[in-house]
Amino acid sequence: MYEEFAQVYDELMKEIDYSKWSEYLQRLFLNAPREIKSILEFGCGTGTITCKLAQKGFTMTAVDLSEAMLTIADEKADGLGLKNIQFYLGDMSNFQIDQTYDAVISCCDSVNYLPNLEALQSFLVCSHDSLKSEGLLLFDVNTISKYKNTIKDNTYIYDLDDVFCIWENQPDLIKKEMHFNLTFFSKNSDETYNRYEETQTQHMYSIEDINRCLTNIGFHKIKYFDFGTYMPGSNDGERIQIVAEKK
Numbered sequence: 001m002y003e004e005f006a007q008v009y010d011e012l013m014k015e016i017d018y019s020k021w022s023e024y025l026q027r028l029f030l031n032a033p034r035e036i037k038s039i040l041e042f043g044c045g046t047g048t049i050t051c052k053l054a055q056k057g058f059t060m061t062a063v064d065l066s067e068a069m070l071t072i073a074d075e076k077a078d079g080l081g082l083k084n085i086q087f088y089l090g091d092m093s094n095f096q097i098d099q100t101y102d103a104v105i106s107c108c109d110s111v112n113y114l115p116n117l118e119a120l121q122s123f124l125v126c127s128h129d130s131l132k133s134e135g136l137l138l139f140d141v142n143t144i145s146k147y148k149n150t151i152k153d154n155t156y157i158y159d160l161d162d163v164f165c166i167w168e169n170q171p172d173l174i175k176k177e178m179h180f181n182l183t184f185f186s187k188n189s190d191e192t193y194n195r196y197e198e199t200q201t202q203h204m205y206s207i208e209d210i211n212r213c214l215t216n217i218g219f220h221k222i223k224y225f226d227f228g229t230y231m232p233g234s235n236d237g238e239r240i241q242i243v244a245e246k247k
């Protein structure tokens with residue numbers, strides 16, 4: 001997962017306003033009783049949000065399961081001359097580091113890749129262990145409603161400058177899984193194309209699932225926002241932004 005696809009990820013995501021996303025996170029940091037200076041990011045991908053936050057002066061530690069995504073992230077940070085980011089190859093459901101942070105974040109439905117409630121719980125334990133007291137955990141998830149009503153079994157075609165991509169969705173609402181079957185043609189410098197295929201699976205979590213896990217682990221002051229706003233989020237929205245505090 002996220003190997004060859006890493007090469008086309010930024011091209012496919014270019015409609016996403018990552019500047020606005022990082023500003024939203026920065027405003028949510030104001031919920032923390034402590035000043036946020038150091039951040040651990042899980043599922044950083046190609047590091048766009050990582051770099052935006054580093055440019056704002058935060059000290060970043062960023063973790064991803066995909067070496068290919070991290071290579072791009074590292075090049076991006078180098079290109080911007082950023083020295084305040086450390087990248088690690090790792091799994092958010094068993095990551096350990098001998099350091100604690102003011103905030104732990106995970107963005108753009110990385111958490112939906114966790115395969116079951118045990119893995120979700122383990123990710124939350126890792127986050128809790130990595131936070132300083134009164135530190136903040138922030139992550140977002142796609143809702144079950146978005147998988148059911150928006151993503152559905154649609155097929156999307158992306159005809160972009162250097163990549164042509166067919167993105168087929170295959171929901172399994174009984175197992176609460178969404179399979180993405182991706183076929184993409186990546187343009188070479190000599191105008192020929194290489195064909196790649198990749199399958200990814202995301203998993204559906206409700207507010208109730210997440211709340212149970214967060215509460216079990218000892219997080220408090222848990223808030224669910226409709227993503228991008230400060231209004232209460234619900235399972236009927238598209239994306240929920242979760243903010244929780246370590247005691």
Ligand SMILES: C[S@@+](CC[C@H](N)C(=O)[O-])C[C@H]1O[C@@H](n2cnc3c(N)ncnc32)[C@H](O)[C@@H]1O
Binds near residue numbers: 001044063064090110
């Ligand atoms: C949709 S991308 C989001 C990337 C980035 N956060 C962004 O905003 O563009 C999901 C990322 O989560 C990573 N990922 C999936 N499961 C993971 C895990 N268990 N631990 C760490 N990273 C994971 C993938 O490799 C991928 O880079």
